[in-house]
Amino acid sequence: MSPAKTFEQVRAEQLEYNARRESGYRERALKLFPWICGRCAREFDRRNLSELTVHHVDHNHDNNPSDGSNWELLCLYCHDEEHSKFEAYVRYGSTKESRASAATHNPFAGLKAKMEGKD
Known part of the structure; x- marks a missing residue:
């Protein structure tokens, strides 16, 4: 069993x-x-910020320019729809x-x- 961490270590x-997270x-x-x-x-x-996601416009998660030109903020539902469309494009063209x-x-x-009864 590991020794308990002190408050200073946890902090x-x-x-x-x-x-690290802020630099993400x-x-x-x-x-x-x-x-x-x-x-x-x-x-x-x-309150609901966890439902807002960062979408990579070019679908490359390694492309993270500091000006944010490859990002857009999307809610969970729109983000899922965007990725579904992309998967369909890759699969079917x-x-x-x-x-x-x-x-x-x-x-x-x-x-x-027909309305005049002539057929």
Whole structure:
């Protein structure tokens, strides 16, 4: 059994942990940006701040520029949706066609004749 830690040891460990965490990208992003989800515009405060996440726009968690240009704050739900879209893109490719074709179906074709009893 290890000896009990003194208050000073516990406090020193906590201060070191806080310093490491503040240097992380989440803490830097929370200082740079307003606490609002970039997608649904939900506002956050200290009570629910744990529900606000930092999303890497290019999906590279090692790309953390100091100006925050690769980050956006998203709520848990929007962050999950963003990653689901990215996974679908990786798995199935782009859903955007280069050229959309015009619709050819006319649901009202012959409607006037049917209403007049002519068929």
